[in-house]
Amino acid sequence: MRTPIIAGNWKMHKTVNEALDYFASFKGAAKEGVEIVLCVPFPALYPLAKEAKGTGIGIGAQNMHFEEAGAFTGEVSPGMLTSLGVEYVILGHSERRTLFGETDEAVNQKVQAAVKHGLTPIICVGETLEEREEDRTREIVRDQVVKAISGFRSEEVKKMVLAYEPVWAIGSGKASTAEDAQEVIQFIRNVVADQYDQQVANEIRIQYGGSVKPNNIDSFLAQPDIDGALVGGASLDPESFGQLVAAAAQRGDSK
Numbered sequence: 001m002r003t004p005i006i007a008g009n010w011k012m013h014k015t016v017n018e019a020l021d022y023f024a025s026f027k028g029a030a031k032e033g034v035e036i037v038l039c040v041p042f043p044a045l046y047p048l049a050k051e052a053k054g055t056g057i058g059i060g061a062q063n064m065h066f067e068e069a070g071a072f073t074g075e076v077s078p079g080m081l082t083s084l085g086v087e088y089v090i091l092g093h094s095e096r097r098t099l100f101g102e103t104d105e106a107v108n109q110k111v112q113a114a115v116k117h118g119l120t121p122i123i124c125v126g127e128t129l130e131e132r133e134e135d136r137t138r139e140i141v142r143d144q145v146v147k148a149i150s151g152f153r154s155e156e157v158k159k160m161v162l163a164y165e166p167v168w169a170i171g172s173g174k175a176s177t178a179e180d181a182q183e184v185i186q187f188i189r190n191v192v193a194d195q196y197d198q199q200v201a202n203e204i205r206i207q208y209g210g211s212v213k214p215n216n217i218d219s220f221l222a223q224p225d226i227d228g229a230l231v232g233g234a235s236l237d238p239e240s241f242g243q244l245v246a247a248a249a250q251r252g253d254s255k
């Protein structure tokens, strides 16, 4: 059974005080049967992880380095994150890939480091508009998934979270149709089955991300292979993010 997971990616938004204000109004949103994660900027991780204890809301980072420590100016290590009470980390977001030159190899190294430290990685994959128009979606997504999750034990892969985020749908207000997202996410599940086995593919959770809003989340959650959402803009407001969580709870059907 796969429990739905709704994760907010705040990206580079909110000061610590703004984050604390948000959390004060959001913390009551925790619901049975839905895993909730807030992936917030580094400075807000510690204060929010402290506030989140016992609320059922998990806190995640949006990136990290794969090394334990060293001369990597400006970077944050996995051990530093776990020492704050952080339990999740987004890896390979398209903004990291395109704006900061993150490669598939680096993503794989980060996933390895996350698993070693007991962090749940939320691994993002997705094609650009150009790649979609060239009919290369499957090839691109397959390549990203295969590289990100290679070299693990089945038990480790089952606990990972994948997020299919078509780049053209991010922040554009133009979400994928639920049917298209289902098709690609089912394809991703088959890629996991090819790389590992059917049981791993049945258990790994795969989210959709890209312009998810309270008025379209139901259509995604209704799809058999979509296990929740990775949400940018609509996670910045505690009310709309709460509505997304409530929509997942209302379905109440782990897949």
Ligand SMILES: O=C(CO)COP(=O)(O)O
Binding pocket: 009, 093, 165, 169, 170, 171, 172, 173, 209, 210, 211, 212, 230, 231, 232, 233, 234
């Ligand atoms: O990039 C995203 C989440 O990681 C999606 O962002 P939006 O929900 O703002 O489109």
